[in-house]
Amino acid sequence: MVRANILAGALAGLFPLCLATPANSPVQDNLLPRQGAPPSGSGTGGYPATYFEDPTLPLHTIYMPLQPPSNTTLPVLLWGNGNCVGDGLAYKDFLLQTASHGILIIANGWVTPIPGREKSPRDTTKDMAYFTDSIAWIQGQAGKPGKYETVDAELLGASGHSCGGLQTIEMRSDKRVKMLASFGYATRESVWAREIKVPVGFFVGSLDTSIAMPQIQGAWPELPATTPAWWGTFPNLGHGGTFNSPNGGVWAISFAKWVFFTLKGDPQAAEYFKGKGATNHGWEVKAKGLDGVPVKEL
Incomplete structure (x- = not known):
């Protein structure tokens, strides 16, 4: 089963999320060999990352540094x-790259085949309990001796692509969520944007033929004036962006910077979005209210 087959048909059939299926949809090739492949360090950030399944959180996959830094907390x-x-593993390379910068990611979906449950069909993780269960779980694990000792569950953001982007926006009123990052999706109803109070980033390709672009165009003016918001459009890319590029491409780099800007107040990451960093990387940018994100002094 090749990359173009798993999500390609699925994206075309997703309720109103996608009207057409781009050729570069983020899926993975040869799923069965990957299921058995041992996790290995990956990503180009400072902390080579891995993925694994934690038996205390069924139906999810954890991405994080192989050796979490002891001198900093993981958002x-x-x-x-x-x-x-x-x-x-649908976004494996992208998520490993993001995690390698010092981030813990809880991805919906599993790796090991589960008797009676297929791994890849669409909508199998659409229930919002997949997100809310993840929050409850990490709140119970963060800070305990062991692999999650340096995790800060208060520095928590929701993110996802397409249907996962819808789930991201659905978390807009959850007080535990401090940031939103939606790829290839905005809001099903434009007025939902009025309820977004935390920093929100919209990431989209200029050739995205789904409903993402009109959604963002409708949601953008509805955002409250006090909501920090960033909208990046990347030229000549479709719905799948750079998810299939080596190490997740520029979208993974920008995503990690968005996390560190909005959740940790990193000044260099802030400058990427408030200055020329994102545009120098190729993004066409709209932004407003970004001064509302607290940033640490250099």
Whole structure:
């Protein structure tokens, strides 16, 4: 089963999320060999990352540094897959790259085959309990001796692509969520944007033929004036962006910077979005209210 087959058909059938299926939809090739492949360090950030399944959180896949840094805390990301597929490896390279910068990611979907449950069909992780269960779980694990000792569950953001982007926006009123990052999706109803009070980033390709672009165009003016918001459009890319590029491409780099800007107040990451960093990387940018994000002094 090749990359173009798993999410390609799924994206075309997702309720109103996608009207057409781009050729570069984020899916993975040769799923069965990957299921058995041992996790290995990956990503180009400072902390080579890995993925694994934790038996205390069924139906999810964890991405994090192989050796978490002892001198800094790890923020937490919830991740929802395109088409809400139940595949914890659907965005493997992108999420490993993001995690390698010092981030813990809880992705919806599993790796090991589960008797009676297929791993990849669409909508299998659309229930919002996949996100809310992740929050409850990491709140119970963060700070305990062991691999999650340096995780800060208060620094938590929701993120995802396409159907996962819908799930991201659905978390807009959850007080535990401090940031939103939606790829290839905005709001099903424009007025939902009025309820977004935390920093929100919209990431989209200029050739995205789904409903993402009109959604963002409708949601953008509805955002409250006090909501920090960033809208990046990347030229000549479709719905799948750079998810299939080596190490997740520029979208993974920008995503990690968005996390560190909005959740940790990193000044260099802030400058990427408030200055020329994102545009120099190729993004066409709209932004407003970004001064509302607290930033640490250099």
